[in-house]
Amino acid sequence: MSERIGPRISRRHALQAAAVATTALIAHAGPVAGAPPDAAAIKLIPAPRSAQSTGSNAPCIISSTSGVVANDPSLQSIADWLREQTASLASISLSGGTGTGRTIELEIDPDMSSDHPTSGVRADGEEPERELYALDISREGIRISARTDEGVFRGATSLLHLITDAAVDGEATLDACSIVDAPRFAWRGLSFDVVRTFHPVETVKRVIDLLALYKLNVLHLHLTDTEGWRFEVPEYPKLTDVSGKTASGDRPGGYYSQADYESILEHASARFVTIVPEFDSPGHTASIFRAYPELATEEILDTPESMHYLHPDIPGVWDLVGAVYDELARVHPGARIHVGGDEALAMDDDTFSAYMDTALPMARATGKGIVAWQEASRAGLSEGDLMQHWIPPHLVNRVRSAIEEPGESWLDRSFPDPDVREAFVRLFIEAPYDLLKALEGGADVIISRADRLYLDTSYPEPSSDPDQEEDHERVGLPTSVYGNGTVQDAYDWDPLTIEPYLPANRIAGIEGAIWCETIEDERDLMFQLLPRLPGVAEKGWSDLREWEDYKPRLALQRRIWDAMGVNYFASSVVWPNENSATAVASPAATPQE
Numbered sequence: 001m002s003e004r005i006g007p008r009i010s011r012r013h014a015l016q017a018a019a020v021a022t023t024a025l026i027a028h029a030g031p032v033a034g035a036p037p038d039a040a041a042i043k044l045i046p047a048p049r050s051a052q053s054t055g056s057n058a059p060c061i062i063s064s065t066s067g068v069v070a071n072d073p074s075l076q077s078i079a080d081w082l083r084e085q086t087a088s089l090a091s092i093s094l095s096g097g098t099g100t101g102r103t104i105e106l107e108i109d110p111d112m113s114s115d116h117p118t119s120g121v122r123a124d125g126e127e128p129e130r131e132l133y134a135l136d137i138s139r140e141g142i143r144i145s146a147r148t149d150e151g152v153f154r155g156a157t158s159l160l161h162l163i164t165d166a167a168v169d170g171e172a173t174l175d176a177c178s179i180v181d182a183p184r185f186a187w188r189g190l191s192f193d194v195v196r197t198f199h200p201v202e203t204v205k206r207v208i209d210l211l212a213l214y215k216l217n218v219l220h221l222h223l224t225d226t227e228g229w230r231f232e233v234p235e236y237p238k239l240t241d242v243s244g245k246t247a248s249g250d251r252p253g254g255y256y257s258q259a260d261y262e263s264i265l266e267h268a269s270a271r272f273v274t275i276v277p278e279f280d281s282p283g284h285t286a287s288i289f290r291a292y293p294e295l296a297t298e299e300i301l302d303t304p305e306s307m308h309y310l311h312p313d314i315p316g317v318w319d320l321v322g323a324v325y326d327e328l329a330r331v332h333p334g335a336r337i338h339v340g341g342d343e344a345l346a347m348d349d350d351t352f353s354a355y356m357d358t359a360l361p362m363a364r365a366t367g368k369g370i371v372a373w374q375e376a377s378r379a380g381l382s383e384g385d386l387m388q389h390w391i392p393p394h395l396v397n398r399v400r401s402a403i404e405e406p407g408e409s410w411l412d413r414s415f416p417d418p419d420v421r422e423a424f425v426r427l428f429i430e431a432p433y434d435l436l437k438a439l440e441g442g443a444d445v446i447i448s449r450a451d452r453l454y455l456d457t458s459y460p461e462p463s464s465d466p467d468q469e470e471d472h473e474r475v476g477l478p479t480s481v482y483g484n485g486t487v488q489d490a491y492d493w494d495p496l497t498i499e500p501y502l503p504a505n506r507i508a509g510i511e512g513a514i515w516c517e518t519i520e521d522e523r524d525l526m527f528q529l530l531p532r533l534p535g536v537a538e539k540g541w542s543d544l545r546e547w548e549d550y551k552p553r554l555a556l557q558r559r560i561w562d563a564m565g566v567n568y569f570a571s572s573v574v575w576p577n578e579n580s581a582t583a584v585a586s587p588a589a590t591p592q593e
């Protein structure tokens with residue numbers, strides 16, 4: 001692609017751009033193959049849709065003499081956030097007013113528009129274009145403008161990265177440039193399992209901080225599962241009194257009180273992250289029966305917990321389901337709730353459909369839209385619903401060849417109970433039709449393909465840090481479960497081509513997932529999230545880039561993670577060994593040193 005898709009910007013921005021006679025293109029809206037060799041000069045993740053260098057001899061110096069000012073009261077909290085983050089990540093304390101040095105101006109510009117379209121669906125129901133922003137850096141100062149406060153926040157995030165990257169001894173020298181940027185997809189999220197391991201409020205907030213840092217805008221909380229229940233429902237106190245105390249194995253349980261939950265929602269909203277809560281049913285519901293065994297039959301309770309399910313004909317089931325949906329809808333300001341629907345292993349098709357035929361309208365009746373795992377499309381999804389697509393073709397093929405294999409296969413060894421085995425086989429054999437069923441029914445699709453986007457897969461590549469050997473061995477599901485998972489594999493794909501029958505205009509967005517069977521605490525969690533999470537963010541935000549262009553930008557991120565004090569896997573694919581890792585990272589010491 002030789003022609004550049006140029007940004008269409010407001011009159012004032014156009015004048016500013018025209019004033020710079022020697023504008024050089026340094027980043028590109030299309031694949032990097034068509035971009036100039038220095039496209040990676042703007043070291044941002046996610047890569048901006050367009051960026052122009054506006055004179056490399058006229059840098060802007062940011063230091064503690066610089067101030068942050070906002071032209072609209074709605075931007076004050078963003079100005080405060082930027083100052084706080086610049087102090088903690090770059091060790092530069094900006095002043096709250098104009099200061100004596102260069103000023104960072106935050107402004108609402110209602111007329112801004114651009115040629116970088118954002119498609120898909122937002123979790124808060126707002127229009128997809130609201131994250132568009134412009135960031136102008138010149139010798140005279142810095143201006144971030146956008147139509148909305150959220151757009152200004154995304155721009156402030158870009159600036160925070162640039163300052164942190166360049167910070168040396170309390171000063172950051174930034175090259176003059178002009179960025180006009182907006183996401184490719186509206187829904188960019190992470191699904192986070194807080195059941196197998198209960199993660200305290202502070203950990204959830206740190207995950208939200210990381211999402212915001214990479215411009216991800218959805219945190220899907222998987223709040224209920226076989227092992228525990230994390231969300232208070234006043235009419236059913238035993239859900240938390242009993243199942244709030246349990247987790248996987250002998251791990252400590254826990255649940256979020258209403259006050260905890262409010263503070264999580266507040267933290268998320270200040271960072272423009274929407275929480276999408278999941279009540280997973282009809283499978284994954286053994287935690288309900290530990291609290292209210294009268295809602296199951298003797299027959300169901302006699303099966304392994306992984307086979308337990310909510311039966312649509314049992315009296316009382318719908319009172320509970322309705323109460324949970326109503327409470328989720330009441331507490332969450334977002335536009336959607338997640339109804340689960342995955343792996344209802346012991347249900348025959350008719351019972352599953354009968355359950356869904358009542359559950360889905362009941363969830364929609366709360367006034368929220370719904371999201372459901374892909375298996376729900378077997379019962380029928382409709383226009384306005386979102387289907388979360390997770391099963392990759394290689395999993396289906398593995399199951400197919402195991403059935404055809406003479407003698408004992410991995411399936412027989414993994415599922416000695418023939419009923420569980422049969423249910424598991426059926427789940428995967430039918431998976432290839434789910435996408436078409438969802439599209440036919442009118443639902444749009446969130447891409448969550450396990451082989452690219454499940455971040456709890458063990459890293460197949462070694463760590464370049466010998467001290468990580470034990471953690472590397474212990475944490476992460478085997479790659480045979482979800483597929484390959486090197487940091488490069490997780491990056492080398494394109495949302496527009498990953499599913500041949502999925503039209504671009506039916507993609508709501510993309511979502512990574514982190515399940516916590518092997519993750520015991522925040523250290524393990526961060527070890528699995530980083531360094532693959534920024535790749536999820538770039539797939540959702542940026543036009544297609546190549547690994548070679550991404551890798552050096554990713555290598556730089558460890559400076560931020562060190563400043564945040566979070567753990568990460570020292571992938572040998574990104575940092576070939578400790579010495580060369582230091583060589584590609586910023587020459588400056590980390591702000592803490």
Ligand code: TNX
Pocket residue numbers: 342343373390515516517
């Ligand atoms: C499948 S992915 C699940 C989760 C597990 C994960 C790993 C999906 C929708 N369901 O319940 O945690 O595999 O074992």
